[in-house]
Amino acid sequence: MSILAWRNLVHDKLRLGVTLTGIVFAVVLIVVEFGLFLGFTSTTSGVIDRSGADLWIIARRVPYVELGLPFSERKVFTVRATPGVAEAEKYVAKFSQWQRPDGRQENVQIVGFNLDGALGHPWNVVAGSVQDLKAPDAIFVDELYREKLGVTQLGQVVEIRGHRARVVGFTRGIRAFTTAPYVFTSFKNAQNYASLREDQTLYLLVKAASGVALDDLQRALAARLTDVDVVTNAEFSRMTRFYWMFTTGAGIAVLLASCSA
Numbered sequence: 691m692s693i694l695a696w697r698n699l700v701h702d703k704l705r706l707g708v709t710l711t712g713i714v715f716a717v718v719l720i721v722v723e724f725g726l727f728l729g730f731t732s733t734t735s736g737v738i739d740r741s742g743a744d745l746w747i748i749a750r751r752v753p754y755v756e757l758g759l760p761f762s763e764r765k766v767f768t769v770r771a772t773p774g775v776a777e778a779e780k781y782v783a784k785f786s787q788w789q790r791p792d793g794r795q796e797n798v799q800i801v802g803f804n805l806d807g808a809l810g811h812p813w814n815v816v817a818g819s820v821q822d823l824k825a826p827d828a829i830f831v832d833e834l835y836r837e838k839l840g841v842t843q844l845g846q847v848v849e850i851r852g853h854r855a856r857v858v859g860f861t862r863g864i865r866a867f868t869t870a871p872y873v874f875t876s877f878k879n880a881q882n883y884a885s886l887r888e889d890q891t892l893y894l895l896v897k898a899a900s901g902v903a904l905d906d907l908q909r910a911l912a913a914r915l916t917d918v919d920v921v922t923n924a925e926f927s928r929m930t931r932f933y934w935m936f937t938t939g940a941g942i943a944v945l946l947a948s949c950s951a
Contacts, residue, residue, distance in 0.1 A: 735755070735926075735927040735928075735930045735931050736864065736865070737755060737783060737801060737810075737872070738755055738923060738926050738927045738930060739923070739927055740813050741781075741809055741810050741895055741923065742808060742809045742810070742811070742895075742897065743809050743810070743895035743896055743897060743923050744896060744897055744898045744904055744907075744922065744923055745895075745896040745898070745904070745907065745908055745911065745920055745921065745922055745923065746893055746894070746895060746896070746920075746921050746922075746923060746926045747765065747769065747893065747894035747895075747896065747911065747915065747918050747919070747920055748892075748893055748918060748919050748921060748926070749761050749892075749917070749918060749919070750917060750918060750919055751919070752919070753929060753933050753937075754929055754930040754933040754934065755783050755926065755930045756783065756784070756785060756799065756868070756930075758782075758783060758784060758892035758893055759892070760886055760887070760890040760891065760892055761890065761891065761892075761917065761918060762889060762890065762891075763780050763889055763890060763891040764889070765891075765894060765915055765918065766778050766779070766780055766891070766894055768914055768915060769894055769896060769911060769914075769915070772907070772910055772911055772914060773910070774898060774899050774902040774906070774907040774910065775896055775897070775898065775899065775907065775911075776897045776898060776899040776900070776902075777807060777808060777809060777895075777896070777897040778894055778895065778896045778897070779803065779804040779807040779809045779810060779877075779894070779895045780802075780803075780804060780877050780891040780893070780894060780895075781801075781802065781803055781809070781810045781877070781891065781892065781893040781894065781895050782800060782801065782802035782803075782877060782880035782881065782884055782886065782891065782892050782893070783799060783800070783801050783802075783892060783893065784799070784800050784880075784884040784886075784892060785797055785798070785799055785800075785870055785884075786798055786799075786800045786850055786851050786873075786883050786884055786885075787850065787851050788839055788848065788849075788850055788873070789848065789849035789850070790839065790840035790848075791840045791848070792840060794840075796838060796839055796870070796871075797868075797869065797870035798839070798850070798870050798871050798872070798873045799866060799868070799870045799871065799872050799873065800850070800873050800875065800880050800883045800884045801872050801873065801874045801875070801880070802874075802875055802876060802877040802878075802879060802880020802881065802883075802884070803874070803876070803877055803880075803895075804876075804877055805820060805821065805823055805824055805876050805877075808897070809895040809897060810895055811874075812830055812861050812864065812872075812874040813861070813864065814861050814862045814863050814864060815830070815859060815860075815861055816833065816860055816861065816862045817844060817859050817860040818830065818844065818858045818859020818860065819859065820859075822858040822859055823858065823859070823874070823875060823876050824876070825856070825858060826856075827853070827854045827855050827856050827879060828855075828856055828858040828859075828875065828876070828879070829848075829850075829855045829856065829857055829858065829873050829874065829875045829879070830857075830858065830859040830860065830861055830873070830874040830875070831857060831860060831861070831871060831872075831873055831874075832860065832861045832862065832863070832864045832865070832871055832872065833860045833861070833862050834862075834863070834864075834865065834871075835866075835871035836860075838871065839871065841857055843857075844857060844858065844859070844860075845857065845858070850873070850883045851882075851883055851884075851885060853879075853882045853883055855873075855875070855879075855883070861874070867934055877891075896911070904922060908920050908921075908922065
């Protein structure tokens, strides 16, 4: 029976070649679509995955990183005083408005962090250094979005939500899943650009001391803090990926395209 089937296949070599070509093309297309899906997924949680934090302290029931809610920045002192905490830093990730030189506005995502800490920094910096962000109103943007934001050179002065900002550096390859590019700056500047009060933060990033069990530290912090959730870096990454890839339908569209291939 197998010999007969083989003879039927090779009898018409042209048809066999066309069939095999179609199968190979379909497999390649599926692999490409799946690769796009994985790429989109990693983009949604890039600032979480690259934060260097072990734990995130977030407002109650925050579903993903762009939807942070403000809480008192004084909680950072409680966190730092907790045994097992090596480092804790305030952090901002929030949408804002960028004013282009031609008057048009673009949505951006403000990312603010402690310049002297080790958590939440931008990566792939290709122009300038993180220490340059200590200058007044200094910001980083990614090279990919220079045209979109109307940025032509280092030192260019722009406006973010009515506040002055100056481009002092560029990153490379920090893509945003939404159409709103990331803008990295100091925590203090981020409070202004994101319209937060001086005593507010959106997140606290926590690094555990060497040898400390993360589950134990997570429970200890949850017991000491009120009105916030304590989640691991991996948990918050999954929450953000799930929201953008499934709740919004973006990921489902890519998967359906892959399946239909």
